[in-house]
Amino acid sequence: MSIWTKEEFKTFITHVNKSAIKLAFDILFYTGMRSGELLVLTPEDILPEKEIKRKAEAAGLPVIRGHDLLHSHASLLIEMGFDILEVSERLGQESVETTWDTYSHLYPDKDQNLAGQLNRLQRRR
Numbered sequence: 001m002s003i004w005t006k007e008e009f010k011t012f013i014t015h016v017n018k019s020a021i022k023l024a025f026d027i028l029f030y031t032g033m034r035s036g037e038l039l040v041l042t043p044e045d046i047l048p049e050k051e052i053k054r055k056a057e058a059a060g061l062p063v064i065r066g067h068d069l070l071h072s073h074a075s076l077l078i079e080m081g082f083d084i085l086e087v088s089e090r091l092g093q094e095s096v097e098t099t100w101d102t103y104s105h106l107y108p109d110k111d112q113n114l115a116g117q118l119n120r121l122q123r124r125r
Helices: 006-013 019-031 035-039 049-059 066-079 084-091 096-106 110-124
Strands: none
Touching (some): 006 019, 019 035, 066 084
16 A cells, blocks of 8 residues: 655646546545545535535525636636636636636726836836
């Protein structure tokens, strides 16, 4: 039997680029689930839509789909200041254009930010 420590697993997982594969490895490592058990999971097992609906209504929030949590995550990353390439890579999308087409409206002040930074740079000279 061979094992990885928590630190070794953290090192390993940094080399996994696809978010779905990373999730699978996280589930296996942190739950002790067997590979065969993981393979029979359905999205409903992991993220039950009915539970989202019930909890959202109880919290007085709009009801969203499980997939909308991905969009919520992307929106959070953008709000935190990550650029579109970083967001695209995090979401595991094949092209940054897809990410831009979906989320560009969340960068409404990009021209003002760019101009502001250039102005600050010029004042420093």
